[in-house]
Each structure stands twice: as structure tokens, then as C-alpha cells.
Amino acid sequence: MQLSRRHFLQFGALAVGGGLAIVLYDAPWSEILPFVDVFAAGGLSPRAFIQIHPNNTVTILSKDPEIGQGIRTSLPMIIADELDVDWSQVEVEQADLDQSIYGAQFAGGSMATPMNWDPLRTVGATGRRLMVLAAARRWGVAPADCTTSAGRVLYKSGNRSLTYGELASEVAKLPLPDASSITFKKPSEYHIIGKFTSGVDNFAITTGKPLFGIDVTVPGMLYAVIDKCPVFGGTVRHANLDEIRKMSGVRDAFVIAGDPHTNNPSIEPGVAIVADTWWQAQAARKSLKVDWDTTAESPTSPDQSTEIFNQKAAKLLPQQPAYDIRSYGDINSALGEPSTRVVEADYAYPFLAHATLEPMNTAAHYKDGKLEIWTQSQTPGDGRRLAAQALGISESDITVHMIRAGGGFGRRLRNEYVVEAAWVSRKVKAPVHVLWSREDDFSHDAYRPAGWHHLRAGLDSKGRVTAWSQHLVTFGEGKKTASSAGMGPGEFPAGRVANYQLGYSTIPLFLRTGPMRAPGANAYAFVGQSFLDEVAQAAGRDPLDVQLELLANSYNGGGDPHYPPERLAGVLRQVAEESGWRKRKSGNGQGMGIAAYACHLGFCAQVAHVSVDSQNRVRVHEAWSVADVGSQIVNPSAARAQVEGAIVDGMGQTLIAVDLKNGAVVQTNFPQYPLPRIHQTPKMNISFRITENSPTGLGEPALPPIIPAITNAIFAATGKRIRTLPMTNSGFSLA
Amino acid sequence: MSLSLKINGQPVQVDVSPDTPLLWVLREHLDLKGPKFGCGVGSCGACTVIMNGNAMRSCITPVIAAVNMEVTTIEGLSEDGNHPLQVAWRELDVPQCGYCQAGQIMSAAALLQHTPRPTDEQINDAMNGNLCRCGTYVRIRAAIHKAADQANTAHSG
Structure with missing residues (x-):
């Protein structure tokens, strides 16, 4: 029954x-x-x-x-x-x-x-x-x-x-x-x-059952592609719709006027092609000719280029930050003391795309004022709200089915594809599945923002860190930073060093940015933990000792109160023990690097062992990871899987970049965005440090430290410091 | 254009343009959703099927090229879902999001057909065209070894 x-x-x-x-x-x-x-x-x-x-x-x-x-x-x-x-x-x-x-x-x-x-x-x-x-x-x-x-x-x-x-x-x-x-x-x-x-x-996965959003079919369903301007915010002046409508399988083609403001949550401008099958819609697109207007909303698009951003950042970096995040002590006196040894460096990292393997898509059926949605959104409630707004209907008239997603990484926190499916379904009076191509996915993401940092640290005669100054050049309008482009007052080593200054300056950006797996942390760990390694090298000390010493300090109220320093110290000590850190041998193209970071309520320390050949090809042989996410691992298989995936994901971030040229994204498919493959995957040693704290999540905390662990290991192997990602910019690659 | 295909041992007729990628014929005309769309340029391997014993990227294979060929998709890999690779994949809990895994398994199945006991190097060569965005590679390797061990034990027993 x-x-x-x-x-x-x-x-x-x-x-x-x-x-x-x-x-x-x-x-x-x-x-x-x-x-x-x-x-x-x-x-x-x-x-x-x-x-x-x-x-x-x-x-x-x-x-x-x-x-x-x-x-x-x-x-x-x-x-x-x-x-x-x-x-x-x-x-x-x-x-x-x-x-x-x-x-x-x-x-x-x-x-x-x-x-x-x-x-x-x-x-x-x-x-x-x-x-x-x-x-x-x-x-x-x-x-x-x-x-x-x-x-x-x-x-x-x-x-x-x-x-x-x-x-x-x-x-x-x-x-x-x-x-x-x-x-x-x-x-x-x-x-x-x-x-x-x-x-x-x-x-279901291993037998190919229709399980994912892309697999959803509804009786009578049509498929749609939406061609959008390569430059964010471009609107349609004219398109050869009559020609497109005559093509095989095409049911309709029309202009979506849309809202060119990239951060507005309504539908974006473009040309929709609706056909019996997705392939017919996509094939028709090859004949589509659109006259785009990129002047109205992005008058500065020629400035919206990676090259120009780099030039602007280079000018801003040596200046005083425009805005303060946290300052205490006397940074200038501390760095100016004759006995102080000053270490100074600039770091940078690029825009990144999420590149979930399943491209953005959603099925929707609008009928008689009611809407039914099948989506893989990470925030289906937000998707429903936006669809209601765009269609002018009540949220209570919308049913949302949550379908398994082929990857998220933060991309599906946004819901523009939900709105598109709803909008097109109402327009053509039929159930519609909107599916983006890979090129759509790369060129209309909400990107991990690029950033630049100027750092200075002061060392006393005993090699102790007495001062830390960090200037972030990021994107935003005046004081308001773009999504995922700001830093907080708890950033390590804030509160752990006697004199401290963290501030930022902004460059205007038209591109849409957003959270990507371990937002902020995925960039700031690379910067902070690499520079710490650099400071330790300058002091002639083990970076582990320098970090543990800082974690034992408390100034100006200490660091972020949600991240007790002893938990980070705990995973650091354990990973050092498990990896044989104290007995490591470096040089001759072999090296080990260590890094730690706390974010999203988790604490993680990692060690990487790499070798680098004469052509700067890096092989990550082995990685050690220790995470403290509280008293109980719910599913040890899934928990380890998150760490395994984070190590691969982080390793990939040494190689990939999204570049902007005249307001358009340069990389549009995987051949230009070399995510790691099986042969590049290291041996992994994964542990959890069980502590008397309520259990917390693992999707994010295991990612940030592996990036600096790898680049610090490359330094140990070669003496070359990677201060800019991707490391391909410095001639390094993954073997 | 009406074309005769043989998919998972069954003869089928489809009426499509001959340059339609095999992937979209499988997904949209034959309702086989196992092969996945990831890139459309043969770079990610999510669409992998086996054609006459070889792993093929169905997203860049025009359907006309599949005429007179034996095409196997993940749906046809085994009758009951218990091919040694499928079993090993579940025992080791390989999938994270799972989107690439049908393609991974089909590449691995083609490998094991030719090389019943692959080395790590042979696994690298056969599998590096399959992207896993979640990074399940450690388990994919382990599952291929496990399936190879079990298949060989079964044969010798």
C-alpha cells in the first residue's frame, strides 16, 4: 500500500x-x-x-x-x-x-x-x-x-x-x-x-538514469537557447529573426529587451531561439546575426580589460589604501625602525569562472498564471522570488522542484537561468527547457573577482613578525566592493601581530562577480600564506614556527572570535606530524610547502610535496590534509570526497584564469581553461582532527590552503616565488 | 534524413540531419540521457560512448558516422547495472555531483576491453580526456583497479 x-x-x-x-x-x-x-x-x-x-x-x-x-x-x-x-x-x-x-x-x-x-x-x-x-x-x-x-x-x-x-x-x-x-x-x-x-x-548515476536538471523533460516541452552579447550589458539593436524562424525545427525566435544592468536580478538582454530540440535551436544560432549595442550601459568597455586593470592596480598598489578595514598599533613606526627588517611583495590573482560541468539550465512551464520550475539552483527560494518578480505573479503560484545539479561551486547561487526559462515559457505558451552552451556558461558567469595585494611585513632581530601591512586593490564603486571582492577585519594575521594595517582601494568594474567555492578565502589564503612563507624565509625560520608563534599572540582584541587560533594551530601541528614536515628535504627540484586557513567555520592545514623539472613543469606528488570541522564526521566517505575534490580544485587554480578584453571574456571553453585531469592528481593523505565543537561543513574549508601549499613547495624546490596566479604567467605548468 | 543505427544492441531508425551530433540524437531522439553535454567540443568527455569498442566523444561525432557501428551507451553497459566498473564505482562511492561519471565509466570500460589489467600509466592515458570538475580522480583510479581485479578473479575462478 x-x-x-x-x-x-x-x-x-x-x-x-x-x-x-x-x-x-x-x-x-x-x-x-x-x-x-x-x-x-x-x-x-x-x-x-x-x-x-x-x-x-x-x-x-x-x-x-x-x-x-x-x-x-x-x-x-x-x-x-x-x-x-x-x-x-x-x-x-x-x-x-x-x-x-x-x-x-x-x-x-x-x-x-x-x-x-x-x-x-x-x-x-x-x-x-x-x-x-x-x-x-x-x-x-x-x-x-x-x-x-x-x-x-x-x-x-x-x-x-x-x-x-x-x-x-x-x-x-x-x-x-x-x-x-x-x-x-x-x-x-x-x-x-x-x-x-x-x-x-x-x-542511478552509474547506470545513466535521467537524474540531472539537463535530463528533465515535460510533455510538449520545447528547448531554447539565448544568445547574449559577449560584452556584459550589450543590448539588441537588430537580429535576423525572420531567417532564423525559417530554420529546421525552430518554433520561434525573438528579442529579449531585458535589463542590461548586470547586477540587476531581472532577465538579461539577448535573442531567444526556441525549437523542438536543443540541437536545432543551437544549430540555428550559427546563422544568427545580431547587431549589438554595447554603448548604452557599458561606455567604458574598452577599459574593461585585464591589461588595463593590471595597469590601474599597479598605480594604486604603492599608494595608501583609499579605505581602511582594520588598523591598530603604529605600522609606519614599526616598519621604519632601523632594527626592523622589512619584507615587501606584490601578489595578484585572476578572475575565475565556476565552470560547473553541467551548464546552466532550467525547465519551466507557465500555464494559466501558474508556474512550475525544475531547477538545480543552489538557492531555489531566490529563484522563485526572481521568477515571480519577472513575471509579475505571486510566489505562491510557483512550484519549484529541486533537481540534482552537475556541480555548483557557488555558480548556482544566482538564478538568471531560472528567470529565463520562466520568461520564455510564458512567451511561447509551452513548457520550455533553457540550456546554455559551454560558451554561454563561460562568458556569462558571475566571476571570482581578480585582485592585487601590496604587502609589507616587519621582522625584529629575532625574526619575529612585528608588523603586517596589506593593501588590497579590488573592484567596486568607491567604498562599495563588488560581490566577493572585499576583505574582513579578521583576516589572518589581524589581531596576531603588534602593528597592523589592512585597507583597500577599488577599480570600477562592469563585469558581474560572485561567490566561488570558499569565496574570498580561495584568494586571500594564497596571498597571506605565501607571503608568510616569504617572511619566514627572510627570517631564516620555519614557516610553521612563525605561524604557530603568531597564532599564540593576541593584539587589539585578537583575530576573528569565531575562529579560535588553537584550532588552526591544532591542524597545523597535526599535518606537520603526518607529513614529516620537520624532516623534509628540499632542493634539487623537490620541495614541500605548508599552509593553513580557517573559513566557513572549518580549520584546515595542508602540505604539498612537488617536484619541478628543468622546464618548470610541476608535479604534485603527494598532499596531506588535516581538517577540524568539529566533533563528528557525518559521512566519512563524503567528507573525504570534499577534501579530495578541494585539493584537485585548488591545484587547478594555479593554472586557470578568465581574462577580459574590451568587456568580453576571452576563455570560452575547457581547452582554454585547463582544469586538472587524472594524471595530475597527487596521492592524498586525508585526516580529520576531532574536537569538542559542533560539527561544521567541508565544501569550502579544505580548498584555500592547498594553493599556497603548492606554490610554497615550488619555492622550496626551485627558489622561485610565485606571486601571481595563474603560475603559467611565470612560466610554470602542471606536468 | 532517415538513418539506421544500432544502439545498445537494438536497431533503431532516426530521422535527423546527418550532421547532428550523435550525443543529441541519443539524448533528444532516443531518450538516452546517460551521455551528458559538457562542452560540445570533445574536451570534457561527459558525452563518451563506445563505438565498435572505442571510446568516442559523441558531442563531436556526427550521427552519420555511427551508421553501421555498434554504439554502447552507459544504459547498455550491463543489463542489471552490475558491470564490474559500475559495482566498483558504487562500492568506492566515486561520484560527487556525478555528472561526468557516465562518461568516465564508458572510457574505463573501453580501456578494460583492450587492457584487462591496466597500469596507472595506462589509466592516465585512457582517462585524461575525461574531466571531473569535482575532482574524483583518486577514486576513479581506485575503482578501475578494483573492477579489473574483480573481473580477472571472476575469469580465473
């Missing part, structure tokens, strides 16, 4: 703090907040998550978007363990978007684990308690004499038992148990949490 949603267990409302982690959002974390309605739910309703069937199988709903972080497996694991069922009894089903039932539904900021750990344990434990109460009532015994195991309630160690399935209808009538009667399992009692668990979609 198939039970409907109405037969879900009636758990009743259970208040949980949706704002739990929000206070921890600091710059640049706040970048994802505009996309997320963290306070959407007044309180979670656990009945929505668990459905117990008469045959004692259990359906558990997964609430958040799955983008490869493994959340469709790990969040239901939490519920299942506390509910005390076997994982083999569990089927996972994806929840639709309804933040009034499921709480905030999004994928970003490595927030799924910290925001759901307590609420979902409560959901599961409440379910288990209700099972016990129902069984005790039926037997007329004390609940305290009942235990549970593998989806059964047992009386006094098993001489009577009932399955959860046999109790489901009674449980539905029970009132919610008192919160004080809900107890969580001890970690030693977990039989799912903490166990290697293969992803719930793996059978």
Missing part, C-alpha cells in the same frame, strides 16, 4: 533556531546572504521529513539542493540514525521547495551540516520517542522499559517487539512529546552517522 504525503507522521511543530549560524557570517561570507532566506522558517516541522510504511521501510526527505556535496545522503543519515532505523530500510526522496516546512533550503557557505545537525537530530530523535510512546501504550508498559533497534521497538530486551511500520498509524495520533523527553544518542551509539556510506543516487 502506498501512503500519501498526508499520512506523514504527525509530529507537530518543533521550534529550532534558524538563525543559529547566521551570526557567524562575516565578510566575505555575507556575499551569499542576498541569495538566501535563512529566516524563512519559523520552526521546523519534523513530520514533514519522515514517512514510515507498513512494510517497515522508511522514506526520509532530503531538504537541500544536491550539488555534489553529498547532502542527499548525509542529511537523511542524521535523521535515520536518531530515528534508529537501519540505513537499508531507508529510501531518500527529494523535498520540493517549501521553506515554511523544511526551513532554509539552499546549498552554500558550507552551511548544511552546521545548520541542520541539531534540527535534524531532533527530527529523528522525536520520531524515535514517538515510536517508543506508541509501543508502550499498546503494551501498557512504561516507556522507560522500551528500547529501539533497527526500526523496531523492543520491550525489556526483546521478548516483545513491534516494527515502526506496525506502529505508524498509532503514532500519527500521538501528541508531540515534551521536548525535555527527547534525548540524542551518544556518539558511541551511532550506527549510520560516522560510517562510510555510498551516495543514495549512485545506482
